Amino acid sequence: MKITELMVPGALRVVPRQHTDARGAFLEWYRPDLLAGVLGHRIPPMVQGNLSMSARGVVRGIHFAEVPRGQAKYVTCMQGAVLDVVVDLRVGSPAFGRWEAIELDDVERAAVYLPAGLGHGFCALTETATVSYLVSNPYAPEREHSVDAFDPELGIEWPIEEALQSERDRAAPSLAGLLDRGLLPRYEDCLELIR
Template sequence: MDPLSVEGAWVHAPRVHTDARGAFHEAFRTVGLPHPFDLAQINCSVSRRGVVRGVHFADVPPGQAKYVMCVAGRVVDVVVDLRVGSPGFGRWEAVTLDASEPRAVLIAEGLGHAFMAVSERATVVYLCSRPYDPEREHGVHPLDPGLGIGWPADVEPLLSEKDATAPTLAEAVAAGLLPDYQVCRSFYSTPH
């Protein structure tokens, strides 16, 4: 796994084996991951072109680490450092996930996650370290100019009502919604 510029996020490009029958790759393995990951839930979303999901994050502890793959179509996957006090606070990085070139992104607890479908239809599967808990999940507006995420300019964004009414980064800071960097680091080093 290769680290991204956002601390606590990595990209995995598996070795793909091909022959006359097609292709095979190992999509996920807990052994050797650079961050602890106990699988608790698997989500699958199907989105049409332009759909933006996120920027989502969960309270830490316990948070929710994610391992994200695009299994059909193509998305621009974004990781955002939302940990207050982090040296990289507010930094984001985008990774194109395309089913024709398998890759995955591993995201630690406390980081924000979002993606935009850029193919006509895209299916994203994400493995989660904790079950979904609506009381602990929050969001930051994915089009917030304060974040400045570089979404593809040639794709019209389509947001859910929840994401369209999410607070800006500044509003989330003022409301005390965001994870604390030191709390996250302590959580990462504690067996769970």
């Protein structure tokens, strides 16, 4: 397993070693002990698994959960391909507002780990794409928020001209709007979750 740190602090890109033969393939797709070894702190237990199926051009996100509590995520694309985007939404972080995009697909089978406090979204690049998420806290709608994926302040470079989005995501406030309302996670609170 090859694990590299992203430009957004605390986020990792994970590429599993695949063992293939005439029967197919085998791989270890999630190893929290190895992630912890790279980050130098424990990885919260993943308590819920989610699966989303999307058509080409669907943009989901940018989603995040309130901290404390928060929601760390481990994301991989089981079928098709997506452009996965990680955004640092932690107020006070040296990388606040920075984002990074990573292609996840069913060939390389890479995954992304995001600690609590980061925003996450993706765009489906193939006719259909199935994305699996492991998360550290169950979904709690009252604690979940979205940032406008097309906010010019973020400047995310999506590979499509017209996105298919949920009503919630289309109506998501800007980064500045969330900051003004005090809804973004604080960097210090996020660090407390991993100590």
